[in-house]
Amino acid sequence: MSTTTQEHADPLTRRPVLTVRDLTVVYETEQPVTAVSSASLQLHRGEILGLAGESGCGKTTLAYAVNRLHQPPARIAGGSVVFHDRDGGDVDLLALKDEPLRKFRWTQLSMVFQGAMNSLNPVRTVGYQLDDTLRAHDPSMSRARRRERAAEVLTRVGVDPVRLRSYPHELSGGMRQRTMIAMAMLMQPQIMIMDEPTTALDVVVQREILREILRLRDELDFAVLFITHDLPLLLEIADRIAVMYRGEIVELETAQKLHEAAQHPYTRKLLGSFPSLTGERSDFVRAGAHDRDGRQEEWSV
Ligand SMILES: Nc1ncnc2c1ncn2[C@@H]1O[C@H](COP(=O)(O)OP(=O)(O)OP(=O)(O)O)[C@@H](O)[C@H]1O
Ligand SMILES: [Mg+2]
Known part of the structure:
Protein backbone atom coordinates (compact mmCIF):
# COMPACT_ATOMS: atom_id res chain seq x y z
CA MET A 1 0.00 0.00 0.00
CA SER A 2 2.72 2.39 -1.00
CA THR A 3 1.53 5.98 -0.82
CA THR A 4 3.37 7.02 -3.94
CA THR A 5 2.32 4.36 -6.39
CA GLN A 6 -0.12 6.72 -8.10
CA GLU A 7 2.70 8.65 -9.77
CA HIS A 8 4.55 5.41 -10.30
CA ALA A 9 3.61 2.73 -12.84
CA ASP A 10 2.34 -0.35 -10.97
CA PRO A 11 5.59 -2.25 -10.33
CA LEU A 12 3.80 -5.59 -10.48
CA THR A 13 3.04 -5.09 -14.16
CA ARG A 14 6.72 -4.49 -14.87
CA ARG A 15 9.46 -6.91 -15.77
CA PRO A 16 11.07 -8.62 -12.79
CA VAL A 17 14.58 -7.57 -11.88
CA LEU A 18 15.36 -10.52 -9.60
CA THR A 19 14.06 -14.07 -9.37
CA VAL A 20 14.92 -16.27 -6.41
CA ARG A 21 13.76 -19.84 -6.83
CA ASP A 22 13.80 -22.63 -4.24
CA LEU A 23 16.77 -21.12 -2.43
CA THR A 24 18.00 -23.30 0.41
CA VAL A 25 20.75 -22.23 2.81
CA VAL A 26 22.19 -24.53 5.44
CA TYR A 27 24.53 -23.67 8.31
CA GLU A 28 26.84 -26.66 8.37
CA THR A 29 27.31 -26.67 12.11
CA GLU A 30 27.52 -29.78 14.28
CA GLN A 31 23.76 -29.93 14.09
CA PRO A 32 23.14 -28.52 10.57
CA VAL A 33 20.51 -25.76 10.51
CA THR A 34 18.42 -25.19 7.38
CA ALA A 35 17.98 -21.45 7.86
CA VAL A 36 16.35 -20.86 4.46
CA SER A 37 14.25 -23.63 3.01
CA SER A 38 13.23 -23.63 -0.65
CA ALA A 39 12.43 -19.90 -0.67
CA SER A 40 11.07 -18.34 -3.86
CA LEU A 41 10.35 -14.71 -4.60
CA GLN A 42 10.43 -12.29 -7.47
CA LEU A 43 11.23 -8.60 -7.26
CA HIS A 44 9.87 -6.27 -9.94
CA ARG A 45 11.44 -3.08 -11.20
CA GLY A 46 10.51 -0.21 -8.91
CA GLU A 47 8.81 -2.51 -6.43
CA ILE A 48 9.14 -2.40 -2.66
CA LEU A 49 8.90 -6.01 -1.58
CA GLY A 50 8.72 -6.48 2.17
CA LEU A 51 10.20 -9.53 3.85
CA ALA A 52 8.75 -9.95 7.32
CA GLY A 53 9.11 -12.58 9.98
CA GLU A 54 10.13 -13.12 13.56
CA SER A 55 13.72 -13.00 14.76
CA GLY A 56 15.75 -16.01 13.60
CA CYS A 57 13.37 -17.00 10.76
CA GLY A 58 16.14 -16.58 8.15
CA LYS A 59 15.66 -13.09 6.65
CA THR A 60 19.28 -11.97 6.88
CA THR A 61 20.55 -15.38 5.78
CA LEU A 62 18.38 -15.13 2.66
CA ALA A 63 19.63 -11.59 1.91
CA TYR A 64 23.28 -12.59 2.29
CA ALA A 65 22.84 -15.63 0.06
CA VAL A 66 21.13 -13.56 -2.67
CA ASN A 67 24.12 -11.24 -2.63
CA ARG A 68 26.54 -14.18 -2.24
CA LEU A 69 27.89 -12.57 0.93
CA HIS A 70 27.32 -15.66 3.04
CA GLN A 71 30.34 -17.16 4.77
CA PRO A 72 30.98 -20.69 6.05
CA PRO A 73 29.43 -22.46 7.85
CA ALA A 74 26.60 -21.11 5.64
CA ARG A 75 26.25 -22.98 2.35
CA ILE A 76 23.78 -22.58 -0.48
CA ALA A 77 22.40 -26.08 -0.73
CA GLY A 78 20.05 -25.50 -3.66
CA GLY A 79 18.02 -23.16 -5.80
CA SER A 80 18.80 -20.27 -8.10
CA VAL A 81 19.15 -16.49 -7.99
CA VAL A 82 18.82 -14.71 -11.33
CA PHE A 83 19.19 -11.00 -12.04
CA HIS A 84 17.33 -9.68 -15.09
CA ASP A 85 19.13 -6.69 -16.56
CA ARG A 86 17.58 -3.75 -18.41
CA ASP A 87 18.64 -5.06 -21.83
CA GLY A 88 16.73 -8.30 -21.40
CA GLY A 89 19.73 -10.43 -20.38
CA ASP A 90 19.83 -12.76 -17.37
CA VAL A 91 22.71 -13.14 -14.91
CA ASP A 92 22.93 -16.30 -12.82
CA LEU A 93 24.24 -14.83 -9.58
CA LEU A 94 25.13 -18.18 -8.04
CA ALA A 95 27.44 -18.93 -10.96
CA LEU A 96 29.23 -15.55 -11.10
CA LYS A 97 33.00 -15.67 -10.57
CA ASP A 98 34.63 -13.41 -7.95
CA GLU A 99 35.57 -10.45 -10.15
CA PRO A 100 32.26 -10.05 -12.01
CA LEU A 101 30.48 -10.63 -8.70
CA ARG A 102 32.49 -7.82 -7.07
CA LYS A 103 31.51 -5.53 -9.95
CA PHE A 104 27.92 -6.61 -9.77
CA ARG A 105 27.62 -5.72 -6.12
CA TRP A 106 27.01 -2.02 -5.54
CA THR A 107 26.55 -1.27 -9.24
CA GLN A 108 23.47 -3.48 -9.70
CA LEU A 109 22.57 -4.73 -6.25
CA SER A 110 23.60 -3.08 -3.01
CA MET A 111 22.79 -3.77 0.57
CA VAL A 112 22.15 -1.71 3.68
CA PHE A 113 23.21 -4.17 6.35
CA GLN A 114 21.39 -4.84 9.59
CA GLY A 115 22.94 -2.54 12.23
CA ALA A 116 24.89 -0.78 9.47
CA MET A 117 24.72 2.65 11.01
CA ASN A 118 27.20 1.49 13.62
CA PRO A 189 22.05 0.05 -8.30
CA GLN A 190 18.81 -1.38 -9.64
CA ILE A 191 18.16 -3.32 -6.45
CA MET A 192 18.68 -2.32 -2.83
CA ILE A 193 18.35 -4.85 -0.06
CA MET A 194 17.65 -3.05 3.20
CA ASP A 195 17.92 -5.20 6.29
CA GLU A 196 16.05 -3.58 9.20
CA PRO A 197 17.06 -0.10 8.00
CA THR A 198 15.04 1.84 10.53
CA THR A 199 14.64 -0.51 13.46
CA ALA A 200 17.04 1.27 15.82
CA LEU A 201 15.55 4.71 15.19
CA ASP A 202 12.81 6.55 16.99
CA VAL A 203 9.40 6.57 15.34
CA VAL A 204 9.59 10.12 13.95
CA VAL A 205 12.98 9.61 12.31
CA GLN A 206 11.84 6.17 11.13
CA ARG A 207 8.86 7.76 9.34
CA GLU A 208 11.03 10.44 7.73
CA ILE A 209 13.47 7.88 6.40
CA LEU A 210 10.69 5.65 5.07
CA ARG A 211 9.22 8.62 3.22
CA GLU A 212 12.67 9.35 1.75
CA ILE A 213 13.02 5.74 0.60
CA LEU A 214 9.65 5.88 -1.17
CA ARG A 215 10.54 9.20 -2.80
CA LEU A 216 13.95 7.95 -3.91
CA ARG A 217 12.39 4.81 -5.34
CA ASP A 218 10.02 6.98 -7.38
CA GLU A 219 12.80 9.27 -8.59
CA LEU A 220 15.49 6.67 -9.27
CA ASP A 221 13.36 3.62 -10.04
CA PHE A 222 15.25 1.00 -8.07
CA ALA A 223 13.60 -2.01 -6.46
CA VAL A 224 13.84 -2.59 -2.71
CA LEU A 225 13.79 -5.81 -0.72
CA PHE A 226 12.83 -4.33 2.63
CA ILE A 227 13.51 -6.66 5.54
CA THR A 228 11.92 -6.12 8.91
CA HIS A 229 10.12 -7.95 11.68
CA ASP A 230 7.64 -5.06 11.65
CA LEU A 231 4.70 -6.22 9.54
CA PRO A 232 2.47 -3.18 10.23
CA LEU A 233 5.22 -0.94 8.89
CA LEU A 234 5.40 -3.01 5.71
CA LEU A 235 1.66 -2.75 5.21
CA GLU A 236 2.17 0.99 4.85
CA ILE A 237 5.12 1.09 2.50
CA ALA A 238 5.40 -2.19 0.58
CA ASP A 239 3.79 -3.13 -2.72
CA ARG A 240 3.90 -6.81 -1.78
CA ILE A 241 4.92 -8.65 1.35
CA ALA A 242 6.59 -12.02 1.80
CA VAL A 243 6.16 -13.56 5.22
CA MET A 244 8.88 -15.91 6.39
CA TYR A 245 8.44 -18.47 9.11
CA ARG A 246 11.16 -20.89 10.17
CA GLY A 247 13.11 -20.54 6.94
CA GLU A 248 10.14 -20.81 4.60
CA ILE A 249 8.25 -18.14 2.76
CA VAL A 250 4.77 -19.04 3.88
CA GLU A 251 2.92 -16.19 2.20
CA LEU A 252 3.59 -13.68 -0.59
CA GLU A 253 0.81 -11.25 -1.35
CA THR A 254 0.10 -7.63 -2.15
CA ALA A 255 0.06 -5.56 1.02
CA GLN A 256 -3.65 -4.97 0.58
CA LYS A 257 -4.58 -8.64 0.14
CA LEU A 258 -2.41 -9.64 3.05
CA HIS A 259 -4.08 -7.07 5.24
CA GLU A 260 -7.57 -8.14 4.19
CA ALA A 261 -7.19 -11.89 4.03
CA ALA A 262 -3.95 -13.36 5.30
CA GLN A 263 -3.93 -17.10 4.68
CA HIS A 264 -1.21 -18.39 6.95
CA PRO A 265 -1.95 -18.70 10.68
CA TYR A 266 1.41 -17.13 11.52
CA THR A 267 0.64 -14.07 9.37
CA ARG A 268 -2.76 -13.78 10.98
CA LYS A 269 -1.11 -13.90 14.39
CA LEU A 270 1.28 -11.13 13.33
CA LEU A 271 -1.59 -9.04 12.02
CA GLY A 272 -3.55 -9.74 15.17
CA SER A 273 -0.79 -8.08 17.13
CA PHE A 274 -1.63 -4.66 15.72
CA PRO A 275 -2.02 -2.35 18.67
CA SER A 276 -5.40 -0.69 18.35
CA LEU A 277 -5.52 2.97 19.31
CA THR A 278 -9.04 2.73 20.63
CA GLY A 279 -10.08 -0.80 21.46
CA GLU A 280 -8.92 -3.67 23.64
CA ARG A 281 -5.52 -5.08 22.90
CA SER A 282 -5.65 -8.44 21.13
CA ASP A 283 -4.84 -11.70 22.86
CA PHE A 284 -1.63 -11.96 20.96
CA VAL A 285 -0.37 -8.65 22.31
CA ARG A 286 -1.33 -9.64 25.84
CA ALA A 287 0.33 -13.02 25.56
CA GLY A 288 3.28 -11.84 23.42
CA ALA A 289 4.94 -14.22 21.06
CA HIS A 290 5.34 -16.66 23.92
CA ASP A 291 2.61 -18.33 25.93
CA ARG A 292 2.17 -17.69 29.62
CA ASP A 293 4.64 -20.41 30.57
CA GLY A 294 7.28 -18.75 28.43
CA ARG A 295 7.12 -21.37 25.70
CA GLN A 296 7.34 -20.26 22.10
CA GLU A 297 3.93 -20.49 20.46
CA GLU A 298 3.74 -23.04 17.66
CA TRP A 299 1.84 -22.75 14.42
CA SER A 300 1.51 -25.62 12.04
CA VAL A 301 2.98 -24.79 8.65
N1 LIG B 1 26.78 -18.39 11.75
C1 LIG B 1 25.72 -19.16 12.06
N2 LIG B 1 25.89 -20.44 12.40
C2 LIG B 1 24.82 -21.23 12.69
N3 LIG B 1 23.54 -20.82 12.63
C3 LIG B 1 23.31 -19.54 12.30
C4 LIG B 1 24.38 -18.64 11.99
N4 LIG B 1 23.86 -17.43 11.67
C5 LIG B 1 22.51 -17.59 11.79
N5 LIG B 1 22.19 -18.85 12.16
C6 LIG B 1 20.82 -19.38 12.37
O1 LIG B 1 20.07 -19.22 11.20
C7 LIG B 1 18.74 -18.85 11.51
C8 LIG B 1 18.35 -17.62 10.76
O2 LIG B 1 19.10 -16.49 11.22
P1 LIG B 1 18.97 -15.07 10.56
O3 LIG B 1 20.00 -14.19 11.19
O4 LIG B 1 18.97 -15.20 9.10
O5 LIG B 1 17.52 -14.64 11.06
P2 LIG B 1 16.76 -13.24 10.92
O6 LIG B 1 15.39 -13.55 10.45
O7 LIG B 1 17.57 -12.28 10.13
O8 LIG B 1 16.67 -12.74 12.45
P3 LIG B 1 16.66 -11.25 13.06
O9 LIG B 1 15.26 -10.71 12.85
O10 LIG B 1 16.94 -11.48 14.52
O11 LIG B 1 17.71 -10.44 12.38
C9 LIG B 1 18.67 -18.72 13.03
O12 LIG B 1 18.13 -19.89 13.54
C10 LIG B 1 20.10 -18.56 13.43
O13 LIG B 1 20.33 -19.11 14.70
MG1 LIG C 1 18.43 -10.43 10.55
Whole structure:
Protein backbone atom coordinates (compact mmCIF):
# COMPACT_ATOMS: atom_id res chain seq x y z
CA MET A 1 0.00 0.00 0.00
CA SER A 2 2.72 2.39 -1.00
CA THR A 3 1.53 5.98 -0.82
CA THR A 4 3.37 7.02 -3.94
CA THR A 5 2.32 4.36 -6.39
CA GLN A 6 -0.12 6.72 -8.10
CA GLU A 7 2.70 8.65 -9.77
CA HIS A 8 4.55 5.41 -10.30
CA ALA A 9 3.61 2.73 -12.84
CA ASP A 10 2.34 -0.35 -10.97
CA PRO A 11 5.59 -2.25 -10.33
CA LEU A 12 3.80 -5.59 -10.48
CA THR A 13 3.04 -5.09 -14.16
CA ARG A 14 6.72 -4.49 -14.87
CA ARG A 15 9.46 -6.91 -15.77
CA PRO A 16 11.07 -8.62 -12.79
CA VAL A 17 14.58 -7.57 -11.88
CA LEU A 18 15.36 -10.52 -9.60
CA THR A 19 14.06 -14.07 -9.37
CA VAL A 20 14.92 -16.27 -6.41
CA ARG A 21 13.76 -19.84 -6.83
CA ASP A 22 13.80 -22.63 -4.24
CA LEU A 23 16.77 -21.12 -2.43
CA THR A 24 18.00 -23.30 0.41
CA VAL A 25 20.75 -22.23 2.81
CA VAL A 26 22.19 -24.53 5.44
CA TYR A 27 24.53 -23.67 8.31
CA GLU A 28 26.84 -26.66 8.37
CA THR A 29 27.31 -26.67 12.11
CA GLU A 30 27.52 -29.78 14.28
CA GLN A 31 23.76 -29.93 14.09
CA PRO A 32 23.14 -28.52 10.57
CA VAL A 33 20.51 -25.76 10.51
CA THR A 34 18.42 -25.19 7.38
CA ALA A 35 17.98 -21.45 7.86
CA VAL A 36 16.35 -20.86 4.46
CA SER A 37 14.25 -23.63 3.01
CA SER A 38 13.23 -23.63 -0.65
CA ALA A 39 12.43 -19.90 -0.67
CA SER A 40 11.07 -18.34 -3.86
CA LEU A 41 10.35 -14.71 -4.60
CA GLN A 42 10.43 -12.29 -7.47
CA LEU A 43 11.23 -8.60 -7.26
CA HIS A 44 9.87 -6.27 -9.94
CA ARG A 45 11.44 -3.08 -11.20
CA GLY A 46 10.51 -0.21 -8.91
CA GLU A 47 8.81 -2.51 -6.43
CA ILE A 48 9.14 -2.40 -2.66
CA LEU A 49 8.90 -6.01 -1.58
CA GLY A 50 8.72 -6.48 2.17
CA LEU A 51 10.20 -9.53 3.85
CA ALA A 52 8.75 -9.95 7.32
CA GLY A 53 9.11 -12.58 9.98
CA GLU A 54 10.13 -13.12 13.56
CA SER A 55 13.72 -13.00 14.76
CA GLY A 56 15.75 -16.01 13.60
CA CYS A 57 13.37 -17.00 10.76
CA GLY A 58 16.14 -16.58 8.15
CA LYS A 59 15.66 -13.09 6.65
CA THR A 60 19.28 -11.97 6.88
CA THR A 61 20.55 -15.38 5.78
CA LEU A 62 18.38 -15.13 2.66
CA ALA A 63 19.63 -11.59 1.91
CA TYR A 64 23.28 -12.59 2.29
CA ALA A 65 22.84 -15.63 0.06
CA VAL A 66 21.13 -13.56 -2.67
CA ASN A 67 24.12 -11.24 -2.63
CA ARG A 68 26.54 -14.18 -2.24
CA LEU A 69 27.89 -12.57 0.93
CA HIS A 70 27.32 -15.66 3.04
CA GLN A 71 30.34 -17.16 4.77
CA PRO A 72 30.98 -20.69 6.05
CA PRO A 73 29.43 -22.46 7.85
CA ALA A 74 26.60 -21.11 5.64
CA ARG A 75 26.25 -22.98 2.35
CA ILE A 76 23.78 -22.58 -0.48
CA ALA A 77 22.40 -26.08 -0.73
CA GLY A 78 20.05 -25.50 -3.66
CA GLY A 79 18.02 -23.16 -5.80
CA SER A 80 18.80 -20.27 -8.10
CA VAL A 81 19.15 -16.49 -7.99
CA VAL A 82 18.82 -14.71 -11.33
CA PHE A 83 19.19 -11.00 -12.04
CA HIS A 84 17.33 -9.68 -15.09
CA ASP A 85 19.13 -6.69 -16.56
CA ARG A 86 17.58 -3.75 -18.41
CA ASP A 87 18.64 -5.06 -21.83
CA GLY A 88 16.73 -8.30 -21.40
CA GLY A 89 19.73 -10.43 -20.38
CA ASP A 90 19.83 -12.76 -17.37
CA VAL A 91 22.71 -13.14 -14.91
CA ASP A 92 22.93 -16.30 -12.82
CA LEU A 93 24.24 -14.83 -9.58
CA LEU A 94 25.13 -18.18 -8.04
CA ALA A 95 27.44 -18.93 -10.96
CA LEU A 96 29.23 -15.55 -11.10
CA LYS A 97 33.00 -15.67 -10.57
CA ASP A 98 34.63 -13.41 -7.95
CA GLU A 99 35.57 -10.45 -10.15
CA PRO A 100 32.26 -10.05 -12.01
CA LEU A 101 30.48 -10.63 -8.70
CA ARG A 102 32.49 -7.82 -7.07
CA LYS A 103 31.51 -5.53 -9.95
CA PHE A 104 27.92 -6.61 -9.77
CA ARG A 105 27.62 -5.72 -6.12
CA TRP A 106 27.01 -2.02 -5.54
CA THR A 107 26.55 -1.27 -9.24
CA GLN A 108 23.47 -3.48 -9.70
CA LEU A 109 22.57 -4.73 -6.25
CA SER A 110 23.60 -3.08 -3.01
CA MET A 111 22.79 -3.77 0.57
CA VAL A 112 22.15 -1.71 3.68
CA PHE A 113 23.21 -4.17 6.35
CA GLN A 114 21.39 -4.84 9.59
CA GLY A 115 22.94 -2.54 12.23
CA ALA A 116 24.89 -0.78 9.47
CA MET A 117 24.72 2.65 11.01
CA ASN A 118 27.20 1.49 13.62
CA SER A 119 29.60 0.14 11.03
CA LEU A 120 30.89 3.44 9.65
CA ASN A 121 34.62 3.78 10.31
CA PRO A 122 34.88 6.02 13.41
CA VAL A 123 38.25 7.52 12.46
CA ARG A 124 37.33 8.56 8.91
CA THR A 125 35.05 11.36 7.80
CA VAL A 126 31.82 10.60 5.98
CA GLY A 127 33.31 12.20 2.86
CA TYR A 128 36.35 9.94 2.98
CA GLN A 129 34.19 6.83 3.30
CA LEU A 130 31.92 7.75 0.40
CA ASP A 131 34.96 8.67 -1.68
CA ASP A 132 36.66 5.40 -0.84
CA THR A 133 33.67 3.38 -2.02
CA LEU A 134 33.44 5.35 -5.26
CA ARG A 135 37.17 4.93 -5.91
CA ALA A 136 36.97 1.18 -5.32
CA HIS A 137 34.07 0.70 -7.71
CA ASP A 138 34.88 3.22 -10.41
CA PRO A 139 38.62 3.91 -10.58
CA SER A 140 38.12 6.02 -13.71
CA MET A 141 36.05 8.64 -11.86
CA SER A 142 37.92 11.90 -11.28
CA ARG A 143 38.45 13.25 -7.78
CA ALA A 144 36.28 16.27 -8.50
CA ARG A 145 33.46 14.07 -9.85
CA ARG A 146 33.71 11.79 -6.81
CA ARG A 147 33.36 14.76 -4.50
CA GLU A 148 30.39 15.98 -6.49
CA ARG A 149 28.74 12.56 -6.47
CA ALA A 150 29.25 12.13 -2.70
CA ALA A 151 27.60 15.52 -2.07
CA GLU A 152 24.80 14.60 -4.48
CA VAL A 153 23.85 11.33 -2.75
CA LEU A 154 23.99 12.88 0.72
CA THR A 155 21.67 15.66 -0.43
CA ARG A 156 19.30 13.06 -1.91
CA VAL A 157 18.90 11.33 1.45
CA GLY A 158 18.37 14.64 3.25
CA VAL A 159 21.80 15.14 4.78
CA ASP A 160 23.52 18.51 4.29
CA PRO A 161 26.73 17.94 2.31
CA VAL A 162 28.68 19.96 4.89
CA ARG A 163 28.50 16.65 6.74
CA LEU A 164 31.06 15.23 4.33
CA ARG A 165 33.60 16.69 6.74
CA SER A 166 31.97 15.13 9.82
CA TYR A 167 33.05 12.00 11.66
CA PRO A 168 30.37 9.36 12.37
CA HIS A 169 30.19 10.23 16.09
CA GLU A 170 29.21 13.79 15.14
CA LEU A 171 26.05 12.53 13.40
CA SER A 172 22.74 11.50 14.92
CA GLY A 173 21.60 7.88 14.48
CA GLY A 174 19.17 9.00 11.77
CA MET A 175 21.91 10.81 9.87
CA ARG A 176 24.21 7.81 10.09
CA GLN A 177 21.51 5.56 8.72
CA ARG A 178 20.77 8.04 5.91
CA THR A 179 24.50 8.04 5.17
CA MET A 180 24.45 4.26 4.87
CA ILE A 181 21.52 4.49 2.46
CA ALA A 182 23.44 7.15 0.50
CA MET A 183 26.42 4.80 0.35
CA ALA A 184 24.26 1.98 -1.00
CA MET A 185 22.96 4.38 -3.68
CA LEU A 186 26.36 5.61 -4.80
CA MET A 187 26.64 3.45 -7.90
CA GLN A 188 22.93 3.72 -8.81
CA PRO A 189 22.05 0.05 -8.30
CA GLN A 190 18.81 -1.38 -9.64
CA ILE A 191 18.16 -3.32 -6.45
CA MET A 192 18.68 -2.32 -2.83
CA ILE A 193 18.35 -4.85 -0.06
CA MET A 194 17.65 -3.05 3.20
CA ASP A 195 17.92 -5.20 6.29
CA GLU A 196 16.05 -3.58 9.20
CA PRO A 197 17.06 -0.10 8.00
CA THR A 198 15.04 1.84 10.53
CA THR A 199 14.64 -0.51 13.46
CA ALA A 200 17.04 1.27 15.82
CA LEU A 201 15.55 4.71 15.19
CA ASP A 202 12.81 6.55 16.99
CA VAL A 203 9.40 6.57 15.34
CA VAL A 204 9.59 10.12 13.95
CA VAL A 205 12.98 9.61 12.31
CA GLN A 206 11.84 6.17 11.13
CA ARG A 207 8.86 7.76 9.34
CA GLU A 208 11.03 10.44 7.73
CA ILE A 209 13.47 7.88 6.40
CA LEU A 210 10.69 5.65 5.07
CA ARG A 211 9.22 8.62 3.22
CA GLU A 212 12.67 9.35 1.75
CA ILE A 213 13.02 5.74 0.60
CA LEU A 214 9.65 5.88 -1.17
CA ARG A 215 10.54 9.20 -2.80
CA LEU A 216 13.95 7.95 -3.91
CA ARG A 217 12.39 4.81 -5.34
CA ASP A 218 10.02 6.98 -7.38
CA GLU A 219 12.80 9.27 -8.59
CA LEU A 220 15.49 6.67 -9.27
CA ASP A 221 13.36 3.62 -10.04
CA PHE A 222 15.25 1.00 -8.07
CA ALA A 223 13.60 -2.01 -6.46
CA VAL A 224 13.84 -2.59 -2.71
CA LEU A 225 13.79 -5.81 -0.72
CA PHE A 226 12.83 -4.33 2.63
CA ILE A 227 13.51 -6.66 5.54
CA THR A 228 11.92 -6.12 8.91
CA HIS A 229 10.12 -7.95 11.68
CA ASP A 230 7.64 -5.06 11.65
CA LEU A 231 4.70 -6.22 9.54
CA PRO A 232 2.47 -3.18 10.23
CA LEU A 233 5.22 -0.94 8.89
CA LEU A 234 5.40 -3.01 5.71
CA LEU A 235 1.66 -2.75 5.21
CA GLU A 236 2.17 0.99 4.85
CA ILE A 237 5.12 1.09 2.50
CA ALA A 238 5.40 -2.19 0.58
CA ASP A 239 3.79 -3.13 -2.72
CA ARG A 240 3.90 -6.81 -1.78
CA ILE A 241 4.92 -8.65 1.35
CA ALA A 242 6.59 -12.02 1.80
CA VAL A 243 6.16 -13.56 5.22
CA MET A 244 8.88 -15.91 6.39
CA TYR A 245 8.44 -18.47 9.11
CA ARG A 246 11.16 -20.89 10.17
CA GLY A 247 13.11 -20.54 6.94
CA GLU A 248 10.14 -20.81 4.60
CA ILE A 249 8.25 -18.14 2.76
CA VAL A 250 4.77 -19.04 3.88
CA GLU A 251 2.92 -16.19 2.20
CA LEU A 252 3.59 -13.68 -0.59
CA GLU A 253 0.81 -11.25 -1.35
CA THR A 254 0.10 -7.63 -2.15
CA ALA A 255 0.06 -5.56 1.02
CA GLN A 256 -3.65 -4.97 0.58
CA LYS A 257 -4.58 -8.64 0.14
CA LEU A 258 -2.41 -9.64 3.05
CA HIS A 259 -4.08 -7.07 5.24
CA GLU A 260 -7.57 -8.14 4.19
CA ALA A 261 -7.19 -11.89 4.03
CA ALA A 262 -3.95 -13.36 5.30
CA GLN A 263 -3.93 -17.10 4.68
CA HIS A 264 -1.21 -18.39 6.95
CA PRO A 265 -1.95 -18.70 10.68
CA TYR A 266 1.41 -17.13 11.52
CA THR A 267 0.64 -14.07 9.37
CA ARG A 268 -2.76 -13.78 10.98
CA LYS A 269 -1.11 -13.90 14.39
CA LEU A 270 1.28 -11.13 13.33
CA LEU A 271 -1.59 -9.04 12.02
CA GLY A 272 -3.55 -9.74 15.17
CA SER A 273 -0.79 -8.08 17.13
CA PHE A 274 -1.63 -4.66 15.72
CA PRO A 275 -2.02 -2.35 18.67
CA SER A 276 -5.40 -0.69 18.35
CA LEU A 277 -5.52 2.97 19.31
CA THR A 278 -9.04 2.73 20.63
CA GLY A 279 -10.08 -0.80 21.46
CA GLU A 280 -8.92 -3.67 23.64
CA ARG A 281 -5.52 -5.08 22.90
CA SER A 282 -5.65 -8.44 21.13
CA ASP A 283 -4.84 -11.70 22.86
CA PHE A 284 -1.63 -11.96 20.96
CA VAL A 285 -0.37 -8.65 22.31
CA ARG A 286 -1.33 -9.64 25.84
CA ALA A 287 0.33 -13.02 25.56
CA GLY A 288 3.28 -11.84 23.42
CA ALA A 289 4.94 -14.22 21.06
CA HIS A 290 5.34 -16.66 23.92
CA ASP A 291 2.61 -18.33 25.93
CA ARG A 292 2.17 -17.69 29.62
CA ASP A 293 4.64 -20.41 30.57
CA GLY A 294 7.28 -18.75 28.43
CA ARG A 295 7.12 -21.37 25.70
CA GLN A 296 7.34 -20.26 22.10
CA GLU A 297 3.93 -20.49 20.46
CA GLU A 298 3.74 -23.04 17.66
CA TRP A 299 1.84 -22.75 14.42
CA SER A 300 1.51 -25.62 12.04
CA VAL A 301 2.98 -24.79 8.65
N1 LIG B 1 26.78 -18.39 11.75
C1 LIG B 1 25.72 -19.16 12.06
N2 LIG B 1 25.89 -20.44 12.40
C2 LIG B 1 24.82 -21.23 12.69
N3 LIG B 1 23.54 -20.82 12.63
C3 LIG B 1 23.31 -19.54 12.30
C4 LIG B 1 24.38 -18.64 11.99
N4 LIG B 1 23.86 -17.43 11.67
C5 LIG B 1 22.51 -17.59 11.79
N5 LIG B 1 22.19 -18.85 12.16
C6 LIG B 1 20.82 -19.38 12.37
O1 LIG B 1 20.07 -19.22 11.20
C7 LIG B 1 18.74 -18.85 11.51
C8 LIG B 1 18.35 -17.62 10.76
O2 LIG B 1 19.10 -16.49 11.22
P1 LIG B 1 18.97 -15.07 10.56
O3 LIG B 1 20.00 -14.19 11.19
O4 LIG B 1 18.97 -15.20 9.10
O5 LIG B 1 17.52 -14.64 11.06
P2 LIG B 1 16.76 -13.24 10.92
O6 LIG B 1 15.39 -13.55 10.45
O7 LIG B 1 17.57 -12.28 10.13
O8 LIG B 1 16.67 -12.74 12.45
P3 LIG B 1 16.66 -11.25 13.06
O9 LIG B 1 15.26 -10.71 12.85
O10 LIG B 1 16.94 -11.48 14.52
O11 LIG B 1 17.71 -10.44 12.38
C9 LIG B 1 18.67 -18.72 13.03
O12 LIG B 1 18.13 -19.89 13.54
C10 LIG B 1 20.10 -18.56 13.43
O13 LIG B 1 20.33 -19.11 14.70
MG1 LIG C 1 18.43 -10.43 10.55
